[in-house]
Amino acid sequence: MKITPPAFIRRIFPELIWQIEDERGVYLTFDDGPTPGVTEWILAMLKRYNAKATFFVLGKNVEMFPDLYRKILDDGHSVGNHTYSHQKGVKTSLERYLEDIDFASDSVHSNLFRPPYARITPSQLRAVAKRYKIVMWSIVSRDYNRKLSGERCLRGVLPHIKPGAIILFHDSEKSFSNMSYALPKTLERIDELGLKCKAIEL
Numbered sequence: 654m655k656i657t658p659p660a661f662i663r664r665i666f667p668e669l670i671w672q673i674e675d676e677r678g679v680y681l682t683f684d685d686g687p688t689p690g691v692t693e694w695i696l697a698m699l700k701r702y703n704a705k706a707t708f709f710v711l712g713k714n715v716e717m718f719p720d721l722y723r724k725i726l727d728d729g730h731s732v733g734n735h736t737y738s739h740q741k742g743v744k745t746s747l748e749r750y751l752e753d754i755d756f757a758s759d760s761v762h763s764n765l766f767r768p769p770y771a772r773i774t775p776s777q778l779r780a781v782a783k784r785y786k787i788v789m790w791s792i793v794s795r796d797y798n799r800k801l802s803g804e805r806c807l808r809g810v811l812p813h814i815k816p817g818a819i820i821l822f823h824d825s826e827k828s829f830s831n832m833s834y835a836l837p838k839t840l841e842r843i844d845e846l847g848l849k850c851k852a853i854e855l
């Protein structure tokens with residue numbers, strides 16, 4: 654399953670970045686880390702394919718695992734703010750939502766932001782867009798869904814890979830079974846297509 658917003662949503666909310674104009678680049682992204690045991694595996698797999706990616710990290714996880722966060726950066730990947738505690742915007746006041754982002758920014762120095770669950774109100778979006786580039790995705794693997802198999806997640810990714818695509822995986826224990834099946838095969842397909850995995854830099 655590919656989730657891409659209708660054209661009218663893109664017109665209403667031009668602040669949201671769903672894909673990147675690039676003739677050869679593909680943009681792998683990983684949400685919710687860093688996660689011990691998972692992040693290291695992702696980094697090793699990316700290195701095997703000479704791929705760069707963008708990790709949208711949680712501030713609380715960066716505080717708990719600073720060495721793991723530093724390894725992401727040392728390996729040449731980009732990072733983005735994913736809030737401090739994985740706040741769902743539609744259930745959080747504007748003030749509290751921005752405060753949670755600010756807590757994360759103490760550890761995560763980036764101009765990129767991705768809202769957890771993609772749930773963000775228009776007022777939150779406008780406020781966040783004044784300070785960050787809000788990066789969404791054009792392909793979501795649904796690796797977090799334990800009702801799906803890794804094969805099913807992969808089928809939702811491979812047919813849609815194209816230049817400029819932003820692909821969403823998760824850096825979490827919950828997603829590891831599906832992600833660890835789908836990611837290597839996704840990297841193989843990207844190579845077969847003659848595309849290059851790049852970190853997001855906006």
